[in-house]
Amino acid sequence: MDPIWERYEALKDKIKEYDPGLDAKRLDDAFFYADNAHNGQLRKDGSPFITHPLAVAEIAADLELDEDSIIAALLHDTVEDTSATYDEVSKRFGKSVADLVDGVTKLTKVKYVSKEEEQMENLRKMLMAMAKDIRVILIKICDRLHNMRTMQYQSPKKQREKALETMEIYAPIAHRLGMQRVKWELEDTSLQYLDPVGYEEISKELAARAAAHEEFMATIQKKIEERLAEEGIKATVYGRIKHAYSIYRKMYGQNKTMDEIFDLYAFRVIVDDIPSCYNVLGCIHDMFKPVLGRFKDYIGTPKPNMYQSLHTTVIGQEGLPFEVQIRTWEMHHTAEYGIAAHWKYKQGMANKDLGSESTFEWVRKLLEAQQTTDAEEFLRSMKVDLFSDEVFVFTPNGDIINLPSGSTPIDFAYSIHSAVGNHMTGAKVNGRMVPFDTQLQNGQIVEVITSKTAKGPSRDWMKLCKSNEARNKIRQWFKKERREENIATGRAAFESELRHSGLSLSAITGEEILPHVLKKVRFGTLDELYAAIGYGGMTAQKAVVRIKDELARLDRVQAERAAAEKLAQDQQNETIMPNRGAAAKQTPAPVPDKTPRHSSNGIMVEGLDNCLVKFAKCCSPVPGDPVVGFITRGFGVSVHRADCPNCAPSKRRPEEAGRWVKVSWVDSGQTAYQTALDLSAKDRDGLTLDIAMALSSAKVKVNGLNVHAAPDGYALASILLEVRDQAELTSVINKLSQLQGVYQVKRTTG
Ligand code: MN
Helix, strand or coil, X not given: CCHHHHHHHHHHHHHHHHCCCCCHHHHHHHHHHHHHHCCCCECCCCCECCHHHXXXXXXXXXXXXXXXXXXXXXXXXXXXXXXCCHHHHHHHHCHHHHHHHHHHHHHHHCCCCCCCHHHHHHHHHHHHHHCCCHHHHHHHHHHHHHHHHCHHHCCHHHHHHHHHHHHHHHHHHHHHCCCHHHHHHHHHHHHXXXXXXXXXXXXXXXXXXXXXXXXXXXXXXXXXXXXXXXXXCCEEEEEEECCHHHHHHHHHXXXXXXXXXXXXXXXXXXXXXXXXXXXXXXXXXXXXXXXCCCCEECCCCCCCXXXXXXXXXEECCCCCEEEEEEEEHHHHHHHHHCHHHXXXXXXXXXXXXXXXXXXXXXXXXXXXXXXXXXXXXXXXXXXXXXXXXEEEEECCCCCEEEEECCCCHHHHHHHHCHHHHHCEEEEEECXXXXXXXXXXXXXXXXXXXXXXXXXXXXXXXHHHCCCHHHHHHHHHHHHHHCHHHHHHHHHHHHHHHHHHCCCCHHHHCCCCCHHHHHHHXXXXXXXXXXXXXXXXXCCHHHHHHHHHHHHHHHHHHHHHXXXXXXXXXXXXXXXXXXXXXXXHHCCCCCCCCCCCCCCCCCEEECCCCCCCEEECCCCCCCCCCCEEEEECCCCCEEEEECCCHHHCHHHCCHHHHHHEEEEEECCCCCCCEEEEEEEEEECCCCHHHHHHHHHHHCCCEEXXXXXXXXXXXXXXXXXXXXXXXXXXXXXXXXXXXXXXCEEEEEECCC
16 A cells, blocks of 8 residues: 555544544545645655645644644645645635634744844734634644654755744744643754754763663662552653753753753653642652752642643662652643643533634633743733734735734835835735725735825825824824915814804914913914814814913913902001911912821831831741831841841841831731741651641642651651731641641741
């Protein structure tokens, strides 16, 4: 049998495994259609082109994507590279597939030029414009992955370009979407072309150590398996070496040798449920010495990309450190496939919902949760599209122009250059002539037709355009080009408005009044005012309202002046009533503000208003604690617990006596204060779990939990948590103290 045909049959079987409802006929059609369309085309390695879309569909099936996505993967290069069209694909395979193919095609057209901010920004916006349906990105990532796998046939220049783009764009996107496995492969294949020497070095070194590695990993794996079996915990255990790029980053970024990399080895323990995760953790910590500060509970606090696992680093008898990741099967699936996994679960629930906004909403939440600056940037551009206050369209050259949503070709023309707008005589969208009031949609290609003899913009354009930029430029044009005309039209509008409000021109042009009036409307001469009204810089109504205000004020001033003069006369006669008359018109002297000022975090500092307050890290006070303040140099007041060792009288330097101030708690509405506890206990299995359970039943937010074994059979836990006040903290301390084997729970000091 034809090997390609064989591969296709295998693909079909793979899909049927996770999607028994597959419409095989439809898939066959797509395969034949693609095969036929690409007929005669060859890849760089000499194989028939169809092997590429087939491979992309295979990767998509690895991610267990849905039928439409697989079909779109098979067809993804047809519209771009063959005579196939959107309409034809849409007619044969439906609009959903055609839109996916179209989205992937557009993404392919975006050229990544350099790392420059602007380019990144454009690309992100672009991605978002196309990512209305997240499946577009997923298919594009599959496409890129296969291209990276077969990059050896490309020219060195192309290799570097694609590798850079993959490292800068696609791997981070895969990461953000939680697709760990794909991300690693994208990074490793890119590294191969970006730093062939470094990649080679790592591969060689890993190969040289392979035998030793395997032996070490097999021993550890066996130990863990045996112990878990003894404990009656059902678990799958396996070891692996970290992927090349992550080793690379550590070696070159932190200037380490491979021996110095802490967690070259990682073991995974996959279990059925969450309690088992903590049980396994207890066993691991019992078998091997935990490395301080390396325990991380991503089950309690999942990573922003939904990743969940317990991480700990321990040292084996051989003295080699290794990382252990403990997770459930569901967490494992999410970790490997990220959004694709999630999306698959959704598929089971409601097939109709796919690729719709709700899927996108999930991505938005996911991205919102990201906290690095980089991600914020990503999010910002994402939001722009999401709340649809912007559209992204293309120039015929493929440059992206971003406009407020509802924009028309007028906005587009002026965003390119005012000269383009001023000379515009027509506009095309996707090759067809459109009226000027056409609202542009994401992804359209817009072309402006200009003529040197164009008469210039019409006043109506100001109503048709959406962006301030276009409106200002149009105004600018009228201002400059049509001054005489503007003055005439402006004057007419102004005089008519004056008449409407019962004023005559002569009422404001008096020598005394005119300068005040012009000052109020901020123009030097009446002609300037008329011109502004003429070109639309100011409305006649607004000008007249302002002028009326000014006239009223002038009247008032005059009346007051008259009254004051009268009073002065009165006072000469009568000196008993000093607080009457003109003086009474003044605003009363401000009453001293008696409300205590305090910072918003619930602390009032005696004698200091509105000062910056922060809580000392050494003792982290919570409301209810007796507290004392210290005025730091330049950083506001630092608040300590009164019994903090750092505040003991012996620690207070005489020259700083004046810096110690009284502070007290006030109700501020803030409900969470971070503080820390130290717990000591007899070390035992399940201690970490019990602590975690106690904290969770107390419903406090835990920001950190670090348990480690001390040499003499003790375990020490540091707990970072947020509480409302001292009462809540006391109840947490009581709960923890009651746990089996706990000797002491105290607040951290010093
Ligand atoms: Mn492709």
